Amino acid sequence: MRTPSAATRVAAVIGDPVSHSLSPALHNAAFSALGLDWVYVAFHVAAGEGAAAVAAMRTLGLAGLSVTMPHKSDVAAAVDRLRPTAARLGVANTVGWAPGAAGDLLEAESTDGGGFLDALKGDTGFDPAGRACLVLGAGGAARSVVLALADAGADSVTVAARRPGAAEPVAALAGGAGAVVAAADSGALAGAIGGADLVVNATPVGMQAGDGLPFDLDGGLFGSRHLVADLIYVPATTPLVAEARARGATTVNGLGMLIHQAARQVEMWTGRPAPLEAMSAAALRAIAHD
Ligand code: NAP
Numbered sequence: 001m002r003t004p005s006a007a008t009r010v011a012a013v014i015g016d017p018v019s020h021s022l023s024p025a026l027h028n029a030a031f032s033a034l035g036l037d038w039v040y041v042a043f044h045v046a047a048g049e050g051a052a053a054v055a056a057m058r059t060l061g062l063a064g065l066s067v068t069m070p071h072k073s074d075v076a077a078a079v080d081r082l083r084p085t086a087a088r089l090g091v092a093n094t095v096g097w098a099p100g101a102a103g104d105l106l107e108a109e110s111t112d113g114g115g116f117l118d119a120l121k122g123d124t125g126f127d128p129a130g131r132a133c134l135v136l137g138a139g140g141a142a143r144s145v146v147l148a149l150a151d152a153g154a155d156s157v158t159v160a161a162r163r164p165g166a167a168e169p170v171a172a173l174a175g176g177a178g179a180v181v182a183a184a185d186s187g188a189l190a191g192a193i194g195g196a197d198l199v200v201n202a203t204p205v206g207m208q209a210g211d212g213l214p215f216d217l218d219g220g221l222f223g224s225r226h227l228v229a230d231l232i233y234v235p236a237t238t239p240l241v242a243e244a245r246a247r248g249a250t251t252v253n254g255l256g257m258l259i260h261q262a263a264r265q266v267e268m269w270t271g272r273p274a275p276l277e278a279m280s281a282a283a284l285r286a287i288a289h290d
């Protein structure tokens with residue numbers, strides 16, 4: 001990285017917590033590979049201060065902002081304009097500048113779902129069009145993934161959650177393709193897995209040592225017809241990924257999504273194609289050092 005000067009543009013991630021974010025490694029590698037005099041830092045911003053951080057972005061002239069928990073809704077409400085995906089989700093993970101009639105505006109987008117699809121396509125060639133998809137979990141990541149799969153033409157997007165009431169609005173993002181399965185209904189869940197082409201883990205189950213499969217799923221339900229995508233990337237091989245792979249399924253972890261959602265941010269801020277190889281290498285180095 002070049003030494004910052006008075007001309008250096010600054011981009012940042014805000015979150016709480018934020019100190020373990022891989023975003024500085026990814027984005028600084030991107031700026032360096034693009035030959036840009038930009039630097040990317042992490043700001044710890046306490047819950048409830050997301051709108052203040054957007055105001056600070058205006059004051060300080062930050063070039064771009066990545067947004068992580070718990071600020072995604074507050075930031076979406078504080079910018080001048082939302083791109084369509086952020087508007088439909090009501091959350092944003094990216095803020096950048098866009099020309100407006102009366103000068104530049106702060107515009108926000110959610111790149112998680114698009115990044116997920118980019119990663120699946122890049123890593124496996126998977127195209128959701130006409131396919132049956134099952135998403136485990138009904139939180140923020142599930143919402144992004146469900147909307148992206150439906151927009152990409154999935155035939156069905158079923159959401160399985162331990163609280164079916166939480167799954168309903170998530171499945172609704174998929175319109176007529178959306179459906180809900182209660183995780184406690186093991187027969188219905190087994191049927192949904194049996195009929196799925198793609199199974200996505202959007203729960204945190206698998207991150208902690210000693211975790212099993214989400215919803216204590218039977219690994220024997222997976223087979224060679226399945227693509228299993230775990231959004232977790234540490235550990236690189238979760239129990240779900242290990243079980244599914246052992247049964248012949250194609251598997252991916254969440255690292256590709258992390259890289260591609262960041263790549264979309266780089267493209268939004270700089271207007272340049274993101275240097276994916278440099279970003280992937282930086283992510284792997286950062287995980288190895290963590
Ligand atoms: P979130 O908003 O907190 O949602 C978590 C979901 O998982 C909720 O539906 C929650 O259900 C469910 N859940 C939590 N613990 C569970 C358990 N023990 N058993 C069954 N279900 C459980 O979190 P998120 O932001 O969506 O993130 C979900 C996962 O995706 C995390 O592992 C996160 O690291 C990963 N992620 C990865 C990327 C990437 O770039 N690769 C991006 C975003 C997220 P309740 O509501 O009932 O608690």
